[in-house]
Amino acid sequence: MRAPDFWTGDGGGLAPILLSPIAALYASATARRVARPGWHAPVPVICCGNATAGGAGKTSLALDLGQRLANRGVAAHFLTRGYGGTERGPIRVEPGKHDSRAVGDEALLLAAEQPTWVAADRAAGARAAVEAGAQVIVMDDGLQNPTLEKDLSFLTIDGSYGFGNGRVIPAGPLREPVANAAGRARAAVLIGDDETGALAHLPPGMPVLRARTVPGPEAAQLSGQPVFAFCGIGNPRKFFATLAGAGASIAGRASFADHYPYDAGDMRDLMAEADRLRAIPVTTRKDFVRIPPAFRSRVTVVTVTLAWDEAAQLEAMLDPLAGRVPVPA
Template sequence: MKTPGFWYRPDGPAARLLSPLGALYGLAGRLRRACTTPRRAPVPVICIGNLVAGGAGKTPVAIAVAAALKDRGRAVGFLTRGHGGAERGPLAVDLARHDTAAVGDEALLLAAHAPTWVARDRAAGAQAAAAAGAGLLILDDGFQNPHLHKDLSLVVVDGAVGFGNGRLVPAGPLREPVAEGLARADAVVVMGEDRAGIAALAAPLPVLHARLEPTAEAAALRERPVLAFAGIGRPEKFFATLRDLGALVVEAVPFPDHHPFTPNEVMRLAERAAALGATPVTTAKDAARLPEAARAMVRVLPVTVAWRDPAALDRLLDRVAPPVPESV
């Protein structure tokens, strides 16, 4: 789905017209949570979620948290729904066998960093992952899913746009009211500059500040003409990252979130870039959805999460996953 522009503009006619549907959406979620008893997994579960539909930076944060847990000597596994994939699971992702049609783009990104399980039934997925040796699970998304108990929940928020117009889907981007969501969270992660006053809204919860930072190899794009394209929640964020890096974005092409690229689409993008004397560039998540034969035609912008205060993350992880003592 392409994110409606009015979601991130001041309240307007479309948002007001759709607000009754948003109220019903919120009521359905509230009833679902009230009528469900979460099941505990055999191992601790850390949820990386958000309150809005679309991208806020959850997957990069999940990967960064996994790296921090590995440094603590923990055997980490990822658990995800596999959005966009046909497999219902529980299924261990195999990068040699599975593609986005089977398990979705996020599962492939996660599996490059740690063992990953796809499961529509998150509680069953947690059981399967623990049986396979995961000592701790990171739930990528699933904050609104009531079936699995979370031992630690981090809500990720895009600092540039916050919670948009403050209305519920489809009148706005919210999956649930902000106050209700934050009441179940243990901490908030603000991605990028906090231009929306998220820290004040989140009080008294701990607020971690982080940003997506291109890796060293991305420096090759500086002062280079690029045709940027992305099918993520907010493609504009990717385009801004390229500009901040110093790339010359001569054309920016947005696609709907999780868009499945066809060979013809990629060829047209490559031909358009060639006509502009530019390099076609996309995100790592989009690259997972490119036809395999077309991937060599496109440059990927790799990013990592940089924490303003890594010790703040350590204090949160201490609650559920203290460092494993080194053996003598």
């Protein structure tokens, strides 16, 4: 689904006001749910969560943390719900066997780097990961899921979107009030500039780690080239801005709902438009795994990684967890 327009702005207008009683019930139900005790895993659990519905950079953060743990010689396994997929798990993702319709697009991105588990029941997924040798579990999403206790949680914030209109679903994009989500996080991770003043809504003294997305080397090859950019992610304008910042000439663009499942008809239309514009079809890595295989050879993928302002502070937060990694028998 696409987020309604009234989810951005100052929270005024008729729709948010009319929906506020339902939002209050939603927030109350979430508060009761997250208060339940969860399973305490025998290995450290790190959660990359957010307060809003949709993307905020959680998967990019999870991938970054997984690499940092790997650099320490720690066997990190990723754990995700597998949004958009049909598998409920727990199941270990096999990129050559599973596709995005089975396990979701984010799980495939994670599994390309390190062992990844899809599980609607996060505790069951964590147990399976531990049995398979996980020394640390990195959760992509799950801040509002109480079934698994977390040792270190990050509140991820998309700097260009912030907390939307500041209201709870369905009156706004928040899964719960910001203060509630922040209260269960060790630090906030701001990705990009704080364009909406989101940091002002965090509790005083909450640590904030700042990062920005950096395009991969393939972006340099698009400098000065006409491109037709398309994506179905939480914040499409971030992708378009990344391409423009890399020097690509955006001849056309198309955006779809987050996790949009492209079919052959969609791709024929997109390729026809790229041909009409005499432009290179370009998309994100997350979108690429949702494209039917027959069309992938025609599409250029631009990847992104995170560059940190406070990398040393982030590493310091990982230090205590790395010290708790169980030694293999």
